[in-house]
Amino acid sequence: MSQQDDGPGGTKPADPAVAGVTSSPSGASTADAPEAQAPGGAASLLSSSGHNNVPMALLNAVLEGSSAVVTILAIILAIIVGGLLIAFTSPPVLHAWSHVFSAPGAAFSQAWDVAASAYSSMFEGAIINPHTVTAAFHGGSTEAIFNPLSETAVNATPLILAGLAVALAFRAGMFNIGATGQFIGGAMIAGWIGFAVHLPMVIHVVVAVIGGFVGGAIVGWFVGDLKARTGAHEVIVTIMLNYVMEYLILFLLGLAVFRAAGSPNPISPPVMNNAMLPHLAGANLRINAGFLVALAAAVVIAWLLSRTTLGFELRTVGANQNAARAAGMSPERTWVKVMFICGGLAGLAGASVVLGTDFALTPQIYGTFGIDAITVALLGRAKPGGVVLAALLYGSLNAGSVTMQAATQIPVDIATVIQALIVLFVAAPPFVREVFHLRARRAGAEGQLLAKGWSS
Amino acid sequence: MTAISLVGEQRFSFDRQRVIATVFVLLGLVDIFVFGLYSNGDAVFTFTLTGAAVSVPNLVIAAAPVCYGLGALTVALGFVYAGIKLAKLPQRLLAGTVTLAFVVAFLCWSDAGRYPLPFVSLMQSTMLASIPLVLGALSGCLCERSGVINIAIEGQLLLGAFAGAVIASAFGSLWLGLLTGSLAGGLLAILLAVFAIRYMVDQIILGVVLNVFASGLTGYLYDQALVPYQNRLNSPATFTPIKIPVLGDIPIIGPIFFDSTVFLYITYAAVALVHIGLFKTRWGLRVRAVGEHPTAADTVGIRVLWTRYRNVIIGGLVAGIGGASLSIGSVGSFGKDMSSGQGYIALAAMIFGRWTPLGATGAALLFGFSVACANVLGTIGCPIPSDFLLMLPYVATIIAVAGFVGRSRAPKADGQPYVKS
Numbered sequence: 022m023s024q025q026d027d028g029p030g031g032t033k034p035a036d037p038a039v040a041g042v043t044s045s046p047s048g049a050s051t052a053d054a055p056e057a058q059a060p061g062g063a064a065s066l067l068s069s070s071g072h073n074n075v076p077m078a079l080l081n082a083v084l085e086g087s088s089a090v091v092t093i094l095a096i097i098l099a100i101i102v103g104g105l106l107i108a109f110t111s112p113p114v115l116h117a118w119s120h121v122f123s124a125p126g127a128a129f130s131q132a133w134d135v136a137a138s139a140y141s142s143m144f145e146g147a148i149i150n151p152h153t154v155t156a157a158f159h160g161g162s163t164e165a166i167f168n169p170l171s172e173t174a175v176n177a178t179p180l181i182l183a184g185l186a187v188a189l190a191f192r193a194g195m196f197n198i199g200a201t202g203q204f205i206g207g208a209m210i211a212g213w214i215g216f217a218v219h220l221p222m223v224i225h226v227v228v229a230v231i232g233g234f235v236g237g238a239i240v241g242w243f244v245g246d247l248k249a250r251t252g253a254h255e256v257i258v259t260i261m262l263n264y265v266m267e268y269l270i271l272f273l274l275g276l277a278v279f280r281a282a283g284s285p286n287p288i289s290p291p292v293m294n295n296a297m298l299p300h301l302a303g304a305n306l307r308i309n310a311g312f313l314v315a316l317a318a319a320v321v322i323a324w325l326l327s328r329t330t331l332g333f334e335l336r337t338v339g340a341n342q343n344a345a346r347a348a349g350m351s352p353e354r355t356w357v358k359v360m361f362i363c364g365g366l367a368g369l370a371g372a373s374v375v376l377g378t379d380f381a382l383t384p385q386i387y388g389t390f391g392i393d394a395i396t397v398a399l400l401g402r403a404k405p406g407g408v409v410l411a412a413l414l415y416g417s418l419n420a421g422s423v424t425m426q427a428a429t430q431i432p433v434d435i436a437t438v439i440q441a442l443i444v445l446f447v448a449a450p451p452f453v454r455e456v457f458h459l460r461a462r463r464a465g466a467e468g469q470l471l472a473k474g475w476s477s
Numbered sequence: 478m479t480a481i482s483l484v485g486e487q488r489f490s491f492d493r494q495r496v497i498a499t500v501f502v503l504l505g506l507v508d509i510f511v512f513g514l515y516s517n518g519d520a521v522f523t524f525t526l527t528g529a530a531v532s533v534p535n536l537v538i539a540a541a542p543v544c545y546g547l548g549a550l551t552v553a554l555g556f557v558y559a560g561i562k563l564a565k566l567p568q569r570l571l572a573g574t575v576t577l578a579f580v581v582a583f584l585c586w587s588d589a590g591r592y593p594l595p596f597v598s599l600m601q602s603t604m605l606a607s608i609p610l611v612l613g614a615l616s617g618c619l620c621e622r623s624g625v626i627n628i629a630i631e632g633q634l635l636l637g638a639f640a641g642a643v644i645a646s647a648f649g650s651l652w653l654g655l656l657t658g659s660l661a662g663g664l665l666a667i668l669l670a671v672f673a674i675r676y677m678v679d680q681i682i683l684g685v686v687l688n689v690f691a692s693g694l695t696g697y698l699y700d701q702a703l704v705p706y707q708n709r710l711n712s713p714a715t716f717t718p719i720k721i722p723v724l725g726d727i728p729i730i731g732p733i734f735f736d737s738t739v740f741l742y743i744t745y746a747a748v749a750l751v752h753i754g755l756f757k758t759r760w761g762l763r764v765r766a767v768g769e770h771p772t773a774a775d776t777v778g779i780r781v782l783w784t785r786y787r788n789v790i791i792g793g794l795v796a797g798i799g800g801a802s803l804s805i806g807s808v809g810s811f812g813k814d815m816s817s818g819q820g821y822i823a824l825a826a827m828i829f830g831r832w833t834p835l836g837a838t839g840a841a842l843l844f845g846f847s848v849a850c851a852n853v854l855g856t857i858g859c860p861i862p863s864d865f866l867l868m869l870p871y872v873a874t875i876i877a878v879a880g881f882v883g884r885s886r887a888p889k890a891d892g893q894p895y896v897k898s
Contacts, residue, residue, distance in 0.1 A: 106694075110701050196681055253879040256628075256681055257828055260821050261871040261878075268871075272864035395685055432700030437693025444686050449676035 088402065091453050095446035096414075098456060100140070103439040107139050107431055108132035139431050146424020147173050147417035164305050169420065171308040175378060177409075177416025179204070181315035182370035183394030184401060184408040185322050186241075186363040190255075191403040192326060193359040194339035199244060199259025200367040201391025202266035203237035207368020209270055210236030212375040212382040213279070215292035225295035226376065230314065233372025234365040240266065241364015242357060249353035255360070263391065271384045279382065289382035298377040311373035316409065318366060323405040325362075335359050367394070389437070396444040415440055494559065500876070501555030501575050508548030508582040516540035518590030524729050526597050533728045536596075540589035547578040580846075587859040599853045600733040605807060607845030608740050609634055609816070612799030613823025614830065614837035615751050616662075619792035620669075621832055622755055623785045624768040626892040628684025629669050631820025632691030633662040633793050637800020639695040642811035643703070645713035645804075654713055654805050655739075655798065662797020663790050665691060670789040674782055677894040688820070696813050703811060715809045716740065740802040747795055752834040764788055768888035771895040781895045796820075825874040832887060844870040 108114055109132065117124075117131040145151070146169055153165040183200040190197035197203075211233030214220075220228055240262060247253045273279045274287035281290040298309040326332040337345040338352045345352055370390060379386060397415055401407030422436035446453050454460075520540040524533040554571055563571070588594040613630040620627035640661035645654025669687055672678045703711040716738040720726075724735040734741075755761035764784060766774040771781045803819075804811045822844050829843075830836025851866035 106697070110698065112705070198681075198685065247875070247879050251879040253875070257825065257878045258875055261825060261874045264818060264821070264871040265868050265875075268864040268868040272862050275862065275864070389689075392685065392689055395682070396689065399682060399686075432697050434693050434696035434700060437689060438697055441686050441690035441693055445672065445678075445683075445690065448678045448682055448686070449672055452672070452676045 088450070090459075091450045092400070092447055094453050094457055096443050098446050098453065099439050099442035102442055103435055104136040104140065106438060107435060108136040111135045111431065135429070135431075139425055139429050139435070142428040143418070143421030143425040145169065145421075145428075147421030162305075164303060167302065168306060169424075171302065171306040172420035172423075173413065173417040174312045175307045175309070175416070176419040177412040178309075178311045178315045178373050178377065179370035179390045180393055180397050180412035180415050181409055182318055182373060183367045183390050184397035184412050185318055185405060186237075186366035186370070187394045187398035188401060188403040188405070188408050189322060189326075189335075189366065190359060190363045191398060192339050193335040193355060194342065195248075195356065195359065196256045197241075197244075197259060197360070197363050197367075198256055198395065199240070199262050199364075199391070200370070200394040201387050202259065202262040202264075203240045203364040203367035204371040204374075204387050204390055205266040205270050206240040206364070206371070207233035207235075207237035208371030208375045208382060208386050209273065210368075211372035212289055212292060215296035215376055216290040216381070217278075219293075220295060222295050225293065226298060226310075229292075229296045229376055230298075230369065230372050233368045233376075235368065237368015237371060238361050238365035241360040241362070241367070244364070245357035245360025248360070249356050255356075267384075267387065270382065270386070274382060274384055281381070287384050292376060292380045296376055297380065298373065307378060309377045311377035314369060314373060315412075318369060319405040319409050322366075326405070331355075331358060367391070370394075393440065396440055399444050400447055494562070497572075498555045498559035501558055501571075502552050504575060504579050505548045505551030505553075505555055508544050508551055508579060510548075512582045512586035513541050513544035513548055516544055516586045516589040520585040520588040521593040522584075522588070522596045523593045524596055526595075526732055535593060538585065540585040543585050544582045547582045551575050551578050576843075587854055587861060588857060591859065592857040594857055595853065597729060597732050599849055601737070602849040602852055603842065603846045604733060604737060604741060605845075606848040607842050608744050608802045608806065609799035609819050610823045610826055610841035610844055611744050611838050612747060612802070613796050613820050614827040614841050615747055615834055616666075616792035616796035616799070617824055617827035618751060618755070618832060618834050618837055619764075619788050619795065620666075621827070621891050622761075622768045622888055623764045623788035624771060624888055624890040624893065624895070625670070625673050625785050625789050626680035626684065627669065627789070627792060628681055628824060629665060629687040629691075629820075630684075630796050630823050631816055631818065632684075632688040633665050633796035634800035634803065634816040634820045634823075635688075635691045635695055635814065636661040636665050637797035638804040638815055639698070639800075639811050640797075641801030642713050642804035643710050646710050649714075651714060651716055651805055655801050658801025658805070659794045659797035662795070662800055663793040666790045666793020666796075669793070670786045673789070674785050674894065677896075680892050692814055695811075699811065699813050711810050713805050713809060715805055715807060738802075738806055740798070740806045743798060747798075748834055748838050751795075755834065765888070768890055771890050771893075772898075775895075775897065781897075785895070796823075799823075822870055825870070828887075829874055829877050843873070847873075 109118075114128070114132045114135050117128040121128045148169055149166065150169055153161065153168070157163050157166055183204060186200050186203060187197045211229045214225075214229040214232040218225070218228070244255050244258050244262065247258055248255050271287065274289060279289050281288050298311045298314075300306065301308045301310060301312065324332075326336065334345070334350050334355050335358075337348065337350060338355045342352050345355075371387070374386060374388075374390070375382060393415060397411045398408055400411035400414070401409070418436040418439060419433075422433040425431055425435075426433045518540065519537050520543075522536040522538075524536065554575055558568075558571055584594065613634055616630055616633060617627050637658040641654040641658030643654075644657040645651050648654075665687060669680075669683060672683050673680045699711075718737050719739060719742075720731075721735040725731045727735070753761075755764060763774065763779050766777075767779060767781050767784045774784075775781050800816065803815055808815070823841065826840035826844055827837045829840035830838065847866055847869040850869075851863040854861065854866065855863050
């Protein structure tokens with residue numbers, strides 16, 4: 022009986038609650054949760070509490086802090102904290118604070134101004150810039166209006182794919198910290214096919230993208246296989262593989278095969294035109310077919326999760342390994358399959374970057390996508406639709422922060438801080454409720470997010 | 478129920494003994510057919526630093542025969558391992574011998590016919606590289622023995638490095654920098670503790686998120702404040718090495734172990750304290766009880782949550798010192814993301830070392846050694862790309878997690894929030 026404690030659905034006091042509450046943050050535990058639940062707790066509350074009064078139900082949702090409300094509040098809270106950080110670290114504000122006794126108003130208004138201008142230029146870089154709209158009326162280009170949105174989509178593309186890679190693993194009860202390594206695996210093969218292999222037009226890009234999937238899938242499969250065979254914890258293996266892959270790409274870029282001819286820097290030859298993901302809206306906007314691939318992947322994963330045997334198996338394994346085993350499923354085989362797909366998705370993210378925006382392999386091509394993917398998956402509550410929305414939010418923060426740095430000299434890293442804070446708060450609903458003085462939920466209704474230890 | 482747990486027992490029906498034996502034999506074959514066959518000439522090891530009082534003669538060995546010998550020994554040990562069921566201690570001794578033989582053969586091969594290998598400076602940089610790893614791994618031990626998973630070591634190192642550099646630079650006091658670095662690590666640990674214990678956030682996720690947070694925060698502050706005010710805020714001095722009288726004058730051993738900055742001595746003390754604290758005191762017994770079976774610990778009156786808070790925070794303080802060693806120990810400035818994954822290596826070292834301070838220290842030294850090799854072997858013209866040497870700790874960890882460590886379990890309640898019922 023004590024063996025049971027090892028399993029994710031063991032005999033811990035709070036676990037039954039996890040399985041019972043559909044609005045709990047843990048997507049993996051809600052084996053039969055309908056995808057439609059994602060947009061808001063309001064709907065589920067309507068049906069469950071018997072209130073036919075929509076405003077009343079909404080109010081209840083807000084006061085009780087349903088998952089959607091908590092998410093929104095977490096975002097607001099993170100933006101406030103980020104704003105404070107901006108306000109109290111920028112030189113003009115610090116200067117104003119030094120005169121706080123002679124002119125107290127100036128300090129506060131200066132702080133407000135800096136934070137406000139930072140966020141408004143972030144908005145202009147991510148969604149729409151009013152100046153480009155006015156300019157368009159006076160003979161400017163209309164493309165410029167859509168540039169911010171295009172940038173958001175471009176930034177979101179790898180995040181959607183890598184986020185799905187993490188989310189799918191979550192649903193099967195696994196932590197895929199290794200999106201970075203799988204990303205590199207995908208980028209390496211996609212990039213190599215892109216610059217070294219000669220193929221006709223359409224075929225080339227398709228083959229390269231598939232290569233990206235395979236490259237990532239191999240890395241992911243290795244993790245799953247090792248876990249299934251030896252019980253090696255996937256968190257350790259994936260973290261270690263990240264570094265192995267980082268050094269591997271560094272090593273490969275030192276070889277003649279991968280190095281651009283005559284380049285002093287470790288960078289591969291440029292990807293051929295045939296292998297580039299085609300632009301979707303003209304050559305001036307960076308948005309490319311990779312975005313469509315990402316959206317398609319989200320649809321496929323949603324279908325996989327809700328309509329296929331594998332999806333059912335992986336949700337069952339994620340909800341309770343021992344129950345799955347008792348029902349005749351093989352968690353080991355599921356882990357291998359799931360990690361194969363997860364790796365492939367992260368590999369696609371790598372392909373989308375090397376074939377869509379960077380067009381060459383560099384030692385830093387993996388950026389922070391792998392880690393951001395974890396936060397995206399968490400924010401998206403491990404549901405494909407949620408992942409897409411979360412990735413769009415993060416993509417807009419990333420795109421906007423670049424514009425913000427150009428306009429206000431505030432470092433782009435603020436976006437990372439805000440993103441980390443959002444996830445920190447989303448993962449801790451009781452904290453958000455306390456901050457906003459929301460009513461506590463029914464005792465025991467608070468699920469933990471996939472809480473379990475090292476022993477799988 | 479019994480049926481299920483029986484299946485659960487059998488699911489890793491993987492013959493570790495045979496696998497490990499195979500690994501040994503393979504390593505032995507590598508010793509012979511790679512290192513031995515491709516070694517030309519003599520390997521020369523120098524043991525004297527310039528300016529040392531006592532000079533030790535260089536060691537000149539014929540590389541190839543030594544590699545053959547070590548390889549043969551390793552293969553033999555592999556067969557012994559496969560054939561005889563050994564107790565734990567001999568098993569570990571065997572594994573240690575095989576590792577040592579492999580390292581020696583590797584060094585012989587990489588130095589054969591090339592410039593002399595400065596053994597003392599290789600070991601010195603091993604120790605230097607190991608300091609943050611050891612302290613980080615100790616932080617992990619302290620946390621996880623009390624039942625809280627600590628993946629935030631990386632963030633603790635980074636914040637420690639940042640705070641150490643800034644305060645040491647701004648106030649011109651290295652000791653103040655060291656203290657603040659430690660406190661900064663503790664601060665992140667408080668976040669970890671509060672969100673893990675009070676708000677019961679999943680601890681693996683929490684650790685990753687806190688690492689991202691630390692990286693974003695320090696990166697932001699670096700660009701915002703440290704770049705414009707480089708002179709005032711980011712040019713700390715570094716601790717100068719303190720040579721311990723008498724011990725520091727012993728040839729070979731002296732310069733490696735007893736002639737370093739205060740960080741190395743703090744590390745010695747920390748290893749000893751954590752080991753004794755966890756395994757020889759009542760305090761440690763209680764901590765481990767909380768990590769293994771919190772309900773039982775609670776029943777006998779141990780304050781579970783308080784123990785966890787305390788341990789997580791002490792761990793953060795320790796890791797913070799390790800972080801400070803990165804910036805004010807040797808480099809003399811803070812750089813963006815300067816912990817560069819060492820927190821994750823420390824985590825690996827802790828797991829490699831089976832959640833024990835001594836084991837973790839051993840693993841951290843091994844990892845530090847491979848980092849030092851990557852730095853030093855490049856200078857003597859070793860043909861192995863440094864990327865592969867840097868990859869080594871990670872590959873070793875994967876092998877260890879898959880083959881060696883699988884049997885040893887994490888503290889039973891590690892990662893599980895405690896709810897009083």
